[in-house]
Amino acid sequence: MNFWKTAVCWAVTGLTTGLLLFALCSPGRADVAAEEPKYVALTFDDGPKGRITETLLDGLKERGVHASFFLIGNLAEQYPELVQRMAREGHQIGLHSYDHLAPLTGITRAEFDRQIGQSRTIIQNILGGEREMMLRPPYGKVDDNLRSWCGCPMVLWSVDPEDWYYQDPAREIESVCSAACDGAIILLHDTFPETVEAALEIIDRLHQEGYYFVTVEELLRLNGVEPQTGVCYYSAGQWK
Ligand SMILES: [Zn+2]
Incomplete structure (x- = not known):
């Protein structure tokens, strides 16, 4: 009898100690999030677009978030002060064509120079010096000529809520937040007020889920990953 009492007593003591140690040593959910931060890049195409882009920049500044802007050359000419503000506030600036009328595929070298060479010069003049810029190919279309002519890495995307089509903040928020994952590149357009509204809410929600927002270069x-000229980057883990 004494033997069994002692055995049960030891078993109970051992189990209690084990549970106590497990509870003390296991990290809580918050600790896990703190140890493994998740990073995503918000990218905005087709701007700068006057007041809409300005509202977005205000919201990003309030939240301490850096994004990446792929600019249209003729709009950069129209809103140079917004391009300067983007650079001043730590956003990444990239190229997206001069007029966005067609993809950069199947075009002549002269047309490529008009779309990209000209835009590069315009943005560099606005920012007062040479700078490396990545390219987002319009419509995500790439061919061999573009790969060899672009002279820089190309940025595609892994999350696309098709904001330009739906223009519905609730839908964009749900679409992006459910698809977001570490290393994602998110495609948006700072040409719609609905997208600006959605983007700021997306930031607030994903912040609560432990995400940090960085530029594509930082991501x-x-x-x-060392970005290579002529290579398309879809996310931090996928390129070709
Ligand atoms: Zn575009």
């Missing part, structure tokens, strides 16, 4: 660097 690749944080994942140990």
